[in-house]
Amino acid sequence: MHTNRWTRRQFCQKMLGALAAPAIVPATALGMGGRAAPSERIVMGTIGCGSRGMDDMQNFLANADVQMVAVCDVQASKRKLAKAAVDKYYGNQDCATYRDLRELLARPDIDAVLIATGDNWHTMATILAAKAGKDIYCEKPMSVVVAEGRALCTAVERYGRIFQCGTQRRTVDRFAWAVELARSGKLGQLKTLYAEMAPAEWFKQGHHEITLPPEPEPPKEVLDWDLWLGPAPWRPFNPRYVQRHFWMAHRDFAGGMLTEWGSHTADLCQWANDADATGPVEFELAEGTVIAHYANGVRLFFEPGKWPLHVRFVGTEGEVYVDDDGNVEAKPQSLLADRRFGKGYPQANHVRNFLDCVKSRKQPAAPAEGAHRANSACQVANICLQLGRSLRWDPATERFVNDPEADRLLSRAYRPPWSLI
Amino acid sequence: MFQTNGKKLVGLLLAAVMVALWGAGAPMAGAADEKLDKAFDALKTYDWGTDRSVLKPIEEAIVASHKDAAAKKKLEMRLAEALKSNVSQAAKDYICRQLSLIGSADCVPAVAELLTDEKLSHMARYALERIPDEEAVAALREALGKTSGKVKVGVINSLGVRRDAKSVEALTALLADQDGEIASAAAASLGAIGTVESAKALTEFQAKAPEKLQLAAADACLVCAERLAAAGNKAEAMALYKLLAKSEIKHVKLAATRGMLALAGKKEKPTEKQ
Numbered sequence: 001m002h003t004n005r006w007t008r009r010q011f012c013q014k015m016l017g018a019l020a021a022p023a024i025v026p027a028t029a030l031g032m033g034g035r036a037a038p039s040e041r042i043v044m045g046t047i048g049c050g051s052r053g054m055d056d057m058q059n060f061l062a063n064a065d066v067q068m069v070a071v072c073d074v075q076a077s078k079r080k081l082a083k084a085a086v087d088k089y090y091g092n093q094d095c096a097t098y099r100d101l102r103e104l105l106a107r108p109d110i111d112a113v114l115i116a117t118g119d120n121w122h123t124m125a126t127i128l129a130a131k132a133g134k135d136i137y138c139e140k141p142m143s144v145v146v147a148e149g150r151a152l153c154t155a156v157e158r159y160g161r162i163f164q165c166g167t168q169r170r171t172v173d174r175f176a177w178a179v180e181l182a183r184s185g186k187l188g189q190l191k192t193l194y195a196e197m198a199p200a201e202w203f204k205q206g207h208h209e210i211t212l213p214p215e216p217e218p219p220k221e222v223l224d225w226d227l228w229l230g231p232a233p234w235r236p237f238n239p240r241y242v243q244r245h246f247w248m249a250h251r252d253f254a255g256g257m258l259t260e261w262g263s264h265t266a267d268l269c270q271w272a273n274d275a276d277a278t279g280p281v282e283f284e285l286a287e288g289t290v291i292a293h294y295a296n297g298v299r300l301f302f303e304p305g306k307w308p309l310h311v312r313f314v315g316t317e318g319e320v321y322v323d324d325d326g327n328v329e330a331k332p333q334s335l336l337a338d339r340r341f342g343k344g345y346p347q348a349n350h351v352r353n354f355l356d357c358v359k360s361r362k363q364p365a366a367p368a369e370g371a372h373r374a375n376s377a378c379q380v381a382n383i384c385l386q387l388g389r390s391l392r393w394d395p396a397t398e399r400f401v402n403d404p405e406a407d408r409l410l411s412r413a414y415r416p417p418w419s420l421i
Numbered sequence: 422m423f424q425t426n427g428k429k430l431v432g433l434l435l436a437a438v439m440v441a442l443w444g445a446g447a448p449m450a451g452a453a454d455e456k457l458d459k460a461f462d463a464l465k466t467y468d469w470g471t472d473r474s475v476l477k478p479i480e481e482a483i484v485a486s487h488k489d490a491a492a493k494k495k496l497e498m499r500l501a502e503a504l505k506s507n508v509s510q511a512a513k514d515y516i517c518r519q520l521s522l523i524g525s526a527d528c529v530p531a532v533a534e535l536l537t538d539e540k541l542s543h544m545a546r547y548a549l550e551r552i553p554d555e556e557a558v559a560a561l562r563e564a565l566g567k568t569s570g571k572v573k574v575g576v577i578n579s580l581g582v583r584r585d586a587k588s589v590e591a592l593t594a595l596l597a598d599q600d601g602e603i604a605s606a607a608a609a610s611l612g613a614i615g616t617v618e619s620a621k622a623l624t625e626f627q628a629k630a631p632e633k634l635q636l637a638a639a640d641a642c643l644v645c646a647e648r649l650a651a652a653g654n655k656a657e658a659m660a661l662y663k664l665l666a667k668s669e670i671k672h673v674k675l676a677a678t679r680g681m682l683a684l685a686g687k688k689e690k691p692t693e694k695q
Binding site (some may be wrong): 131132133154158159160161180208209210211212213214233234235236238239361386387389404405408409411412413414415416417419421 | 435469470471473484487511514518521522540543544546547549550551553571572574575578579581582603606609610612613636640644645647670671672673674676680687690691692
């Protein structure tokens with residue numbers, strides 16, 4: 001493991017000093033041609049290069065002060081595509097590729113990483129990155145079980161890293177505006193929040209632990225099955241595991257429909273309820289879904305999902321509805337005035353916010369604690385459904401109230417060598 | 422007379438109602454038992470890729486046993502028996518998952534048997550880490566001397582998760598292991614245990630750790646300092662932070678400084694200048 005005796009900027013400064021008269025210096029290296037000067041660039045690596053990772057990475061590449069130097073994926077085909085995209089963008093062949101994230105994280109020249117692996121890897125990859133002194137943009141949901149999210153928050157705090165969760169609706173204007181309506185009291189006293197789960201048709205088999213028949217394991221260079229599994233229990237290879245719609249419904253790899261969208265929608269609800277550093281105190285099982293109760297009397301309904309993703313906040317004097325298609329409704333309508341909002345849920349603002357915070361060292365829009373609290377509310381709701389009963393929750397200790405049986409589901413043993421400690 | 426007859430009548434009615442309820446309930450309970458028996462039978466041939474729904478009655482019985490200690494114990498012992506039988510790895514994986522939910526000291530001997538099995542050690546830990554009884558930790562401690570390589574790393578990790586102070590001596594010895602993953606895991610677990618004794622071991626390790634283990638040693642010291650501080654051992658925590666504040670690794674130095682300030686009750690913590 002390398003040690004960071006020199007920062008990249010110190011390295012750049014020393015190297016520039018040593019190179020008194022370079023024969024040819026590309027304009028981009030001097031900060032011309034729309035690129036930031038090397039000393040102002042944030043050197044990055046991407047870990048996890050599936051469709052989401054590629055989309056995120058393009059958003060990072062679009063920023064002139066980003067220099068993407070490496071990509072990592074356990075699948076060769078994805079590594080190849082990601083490298084091609086980076087090399088095409090810069091017009092060179094310089095992007096390094098890695099199968100094992102530990103090798104990428106050992107590079108002292110990398111300041112920050114984009115983590116867009118499967119959910120099962122989000123926590124471990126973030127903790128390893130924090131230990132290596134990197135800042136982190138990590139896709140949602142940031143963990144599979146509650147203890148993972150807490151461990152992630154602790155590691156990020158311990159090392160003073162900048163962490164942005166990929167809950168980009170926090171920086172989409174209409175969602176942020178709706179939250180502000182709730183927080184500023186313009187809806188009166190907040191009463192009810194509606195957080196949508198992902199559509200049930202994506203999760204026809206529920207949140208499951210299905211195993212699949214063994215198939216021949218590909219060579220490590222093609223797909224490193226052991227690394228793909230990471231901390232999760234071992235099983236023989238079957239290509240279906242690697243398909244997103246299979247793993248995201250599997251308990252070993254993801255939180256199912258609750259965390260898939262809940263990490264966005266419950267996040268916005270918690271933010272609206274000024275609950276970024278806490279959570280509900282009771283989870284009531286109600287006809288296949290869950291109603292979470294906060295200490296301030298506000299109720300959060302986890303609603304069965306249907307496109308487009310939306311949230312609704314209801315207060316004593318008004319309510320607001322916002323969705324991904326750009327629909328915004330408010331009662332009274334005067335709350336809307338003549339505001340106009342865009343459509344979609346772009347992450348460009350979210351990425352820019354992260355990069356700015358890497359430079360300023362200020363907290364970004366979706367820091368670890370808030371993202372964890374929202375995701376853990378979804379995870380506790382999942383435990384309710386698994387145990388088939390309502391549960392009382394202590395957000396201070398992050399344990400159930402007098403329920404050691406339910407407490408068991410807050411953590412899981414990691415497969416070696418991976419560990420949360 | 423009428424009163425007596427009335428009481429008899431009420432009694433007869435109650436008896437009739439109870440008989441009716443029993444009559445209706447018994448087949449239901451019988452059907453549930455039958456389904457459960459079938460599920461346990463299915464475990465004998467269960468393998469990767471087998472339709473998981475055949476085992477669902479076991480999961481349903483576990484959920485239903487929430488407030489029925491006797492039923493829970495019966496299920497636990499049945500699962501432990503099945504675990505000892507000649508079933509597939511997939512079936513043992515499944516059983517360990519269920520025992521992680523309801524297991525107690527009583528099933529620990531059956532689970533602990535798997536700790537030294539390269540293919541099943543992780544699932545044994547999956548159950549044992551969640552079983553709150555001391556016997557589960559004792560089984561992990563005992564497995565420390567019987568395992569090697571990655572299996573040993575897993576056992577070390579679990580001892581750290583359970584914060585087993587009785588393992589400090591054994592873990593301290595493992596800091597000198599030639600296998601870097603074992604030494605690194607031992608350091609992490611000592612940090613998580615976070616006692617004054619583990620701090621002492623980590624202080625010595627930090628000073629002499631080979632370069633490839635320097636970050637692991639530093640991280641373990643930082644975790645240990647946090648655990649010491651939380652337990653009120655502020656002087657020992659500060660000593661660890663002071664040690665790390667001399668580190669040449671920039672982000673470790675920063676973490677140590679942040680720790681020292683937190684210990685001193687300062688809310689503002691330094692951040693790294695990019």
